[in-house]
Amino acid sequence: MACNLALAADTTVRRLREDPALFVLLLSRRLPSSVAGKVAHAVLNGAPIPAGSRLALTASLIAGDHRGLESRLRASAARRSHGGRRRWAAEVAVVAGRPDLADPLLGAAAPAHGALARTLARRLWYDGDVTGAISALDGEGRAARALQQRLISERQVLSGWAPRLPSAPVDPIGSRVLHLLTNSLPHTGSGYAQRSHSILLAQQHIGLDPLAVTRIGYPVLVGRALASDRDVVDGVPYQRLLEGRLPATTEQRLQRQAEAVLRLGEQFRPAVVHTTTDFTNALVGGAVARSLGVPWVYEVRGMLADTWASTRGEVARHSERYRLSNAREAEAMCAADLVITLGEEMRARIMEAGVDPARILLAPNGVGGPFLEEPLEPREARKQLGLDLPGPVIGTVSSLVDYEGLDTLIDATAVLAPSWPTLHLMIVGSGAAEAALRQRAARAGLTDRITFVGRVPRAEAAAYHQALDIFVVPRRDLSVTRTVTPLKPVEASASARPVVASDLPALREVVQDGRSGLLVTPEDAAALAMGLRRLLSDAAERVRMGRAGRAHVLAHRTWEANARSCADAYEKVRGRGQGNDGRRDGID
Template sequence: MTRILHVLDHSLPMHSGYTFRTRAILKAQQALGYDVRGITGLRHTAQGPAAEEADGLLFHRTAGIASGLAGYREWREIGLFAQAIDRVVQDWQPDILHAHSPALCGQAALRVARRHGIPLVYEIRAFWEDAAVGNGTGSEGSLKYRLTRKLESHVVAHADAVVTICEGLRQDLIARGTPQDKITVMRNGVDLALFGQPLDRDQALVRALGFEANGKLCPVIGFIGSFYDYEGLDVLIEAMPALIARQPDARLLLVGGGPMEAALRAQAEASPAADAIRFTGRVPHHEVDRYYALCDIMAYPRKHSRLTDLVTPLKPLEAMAQGKLVAASDVGGHRELITDGVTGILFPPDDAAGCADALAGLLNHRDQWERYRRAGREHVETRHDWAVNAARYQDVYQMLPRIRLRKGLGAAA
């Protein structure tokens, strides 16, 4: 049985889009007959033992503290991570190292792969220098931005194979000089085993949130996720007065939290549509489906940026799997997932009036809702089901010995 060690920034039991994609990959690979484990670096901050089982998956942890000036601190972090990977490699003897971005994971794995002659697959979920710009912790073109990009380019150049989650990332790597045949696109996906029959609306929750008017359920537009600036939730709030003018009973439900939460709450309180906007704060992961069940339309008003043009988000796919209508901004990452007028509606980014028009159009044409729902669900089932897509990793893994022989490195032991 082929053993795959996944090298990760963080993992379950922490909850994030990153950990849910990891879980889906590892579970699908288990189903294909691979023996899989994960190892996380210092940025896995949940307390736990040195080796921890979560949801039937085994994860090893890296111990220690990396301190010092920026640059040296990250280099020390990579060193501690590489030492932890090395110990697992010596004990478990995996056949393949499969590192996932950020580049700190890739560089630590690369050191160990070279030392032991193990093939390395490097998977990029986003360019983390662009993600730092998007979440407000970095600036484009800064020294940190350029160093992060350079480190990632180094890992990409020396990995045996590269995987990206979407075409936007693949094309950017090709423009940097990465050979096309070195890159495989493994599209973002949904574990449909977790998205069975959607829950019925919780009537007590409906009443608690005030989602009834004149004895009827209000149409609800929802967003469930992290409140980063690039998500464009300020645009969505700005669109609400124009939407309410055309659909007086419409409500906006914002579930989650993050750096923009205080600013968004203040904006909503000052809005003429304040009475139609509800914040819940963060909710436990096991309760998220209760809030999905309240929503008719899931809105994703991401702002135009390098990050949103290159990277495909997971949330619209989860919404389609749940049988929800999807309205999203017309940025590159959304265009890879949504066909305008077929599986959802696209509207101009950074445009509150355009957002309001799109939402009003969907609410005005309820006779088309079932068509959108069927098309969205079919799209996920045929193109974004992890149970199907993960089989493509077999193609990547199987070509590694040929790649290494061509490079004069020999096949993995």
């Protein structure tokens, strides 16, 4: 506990010093969304405060009041104010994803020096100008030098650095698989964590012996100061790497992490090391596998450079950071003994990176556990959850982030609401876009027609899928959404619910248009409303599509089937890479 508290305190101090506006926003998200939003709105609607004050800007950011924030930032740029206030306004603009509004604030204060230089560096880093961000900190004070050293280290990791470990070959135990994860249950409930847990459970079920290790400092780094160094969830062990203080730079942290994972590997003696995106996990996992003398698998769950760029516009896709990150991902894919991925679109991207198709295995998102049981009817599921909604109920279970396109879903609901007096929209999940979505619902006059459920316990996730009459996936048309196949619509189909989704390549892999659901034009509220109207008007078609989707998922997309194909692939890579002495060829 003392170790965790020390790490939490050290992390808090660093984040406050290095990125104060982001720290405030992240801290607000640790509170229940309704609480944070109410406090922010109370500040904005209470006693008069200057529009460009730190308090007003911060409250607008937390409340998700994009229009009010833009107005306040423009006012701050137009008026003469002291450097500290302008700098905070620029910090808030960058964190809010509006660097265009930060530029006038920074430009008017040029030349940047001291604290303002740190803000300028964060502004350049936002666009992916790695070298420019580092150069902006030249010749500045102690705090700037600390930030510069961290950014230099990140550039090194993006540019070819890798952990160095001694050779430590083991006599592997054939059933053991060492998994390296970024985060996990029970502290993170994302689709990433859910997929990881489902894979680990299924591997246990078929006789493998998996051990999951999360990144160094997790989960204390995400605010779980009371966490243990080991969790067991449904019989699956999760090992944590916790220390009282972490090194300041990315290189040092990854080196420390690799050394800690190697010590675990020497004790555990895995036959395979299995790691997931991003490439920093691959750097650690690959180094540990080479040291132990066993093969390693890289599971590519997304193109994270595309995810990063999705909120930043075209400038990010031509940036130094984007180019370097993609190059490192390609390097990791080509170095792994086997690459696992989720769908055909991602397989194509991996082949473009130079990976032999014979070394790529498809392991699509699947279902297990309660999703295999016969689903309840929507009204019965809502009754069990205590939801007094006569229906019909449309909605989604999702992370609330911009690329999910939930603003389009709210707009489509506004189109449909006059024709269906009892229509209700239910959004289950949490995320960075929640405050802005609540604001949009209020402006549309839909506060009483939309329920933001928030994050729900994992045990209730299937029931919330079943509580919907129609499941909606209104993703925006971006590189990341065209490539990555999400988990939730697969679970919705397993729940016998029709899915209305954006017509994107990755979603065509999980929604059979006209059979298990409907595909509509992305980012088009009228088109989405038209698709929803068709199913709202025909209960029999909803049932038919739901049954067809469930049959397809149960036949082709289960975690146990994935686990068996992975186990077969593990055996093949072990056979390819081992010499007569049981060690991998080419390992010193």
